[in-house]
Amino acid sequence: MCMKKDNEILKLSGLKSTPTRLSVLEVFSQYCKPINAEYILDILGKDKTDTVTVYRTLNMFEKKKIIHQVDLRKDSVYYEFSNHHHHHHIVCTKCGYIERFDDCRISEMSKELLSKKSKFNIIQSHSFELFGLCNKCNK
Ligand SMILES: [Zn+2]
Ligand SMILES: [Zn+2]
Ligand SMILES: [Zn+2]
Known part of the structure; x- marks a missing residue:
């Protein structure tokens, strides 16, 4: 599913690799379904990162087109990994x-x-x- 290594994706996008960025990317490459910030926080564990950092990371990834929004008509924003096959x-x-x-x-x-x-x-x-x-x- 994942065409490029996670740290390679960050490098290509001009982003420094931080533990949070790498783990958020890993979650996206593993889950082939739309996920929101809350879901990511649950998986990473609130002791490893915090809400603000996750939201900031998601915004940055979206700007760099690493992930894109999927409109599920829900209250929170869902994203999916842009590297997954178009669907x-x-x-x-x-x-x-x-x-x-x-x-x-x-x-x-x-x-x-x-x-x-x-x-x-x-x-x-x-x-x-x-x-x-x-x-x-x-x-
Ligand atoms: Zn999907
Ligand atoms: Zn149903
Ligand atoms: Zn299409």
Whole structure:
């Protein structure tokens, strides 16, 4: 899943490697699902780091495009590792269960869109999540 070593990613992004940055990166490369700051704090342990440092690290990683936000329509911000293979999610609005899907046709769609009359000539990124009820919740 992880294409580059964690400390290499930091180096390429011009970031010094600190214990917190390395462990946050490790969490992202291991968990192939959207996670929030609270989740990361739980895993790292509040004795090893603190809330402010984790939030600061997440903001910095996002700026450097190491991670990106996933809109799950929840109160807190969820992120995913940008190194993971490009994919999207289906989210159960009742229990929160998340399923991933890799079949993305949005790049084709945006090419088509740009070839038509549009005030845009470049698409840099996109987000796309589906919301519904899983089998268990729709009984
Ligand atoms: Zn995902
Ligand atoms: Zn459900
Ligand atoms: Zn896509």
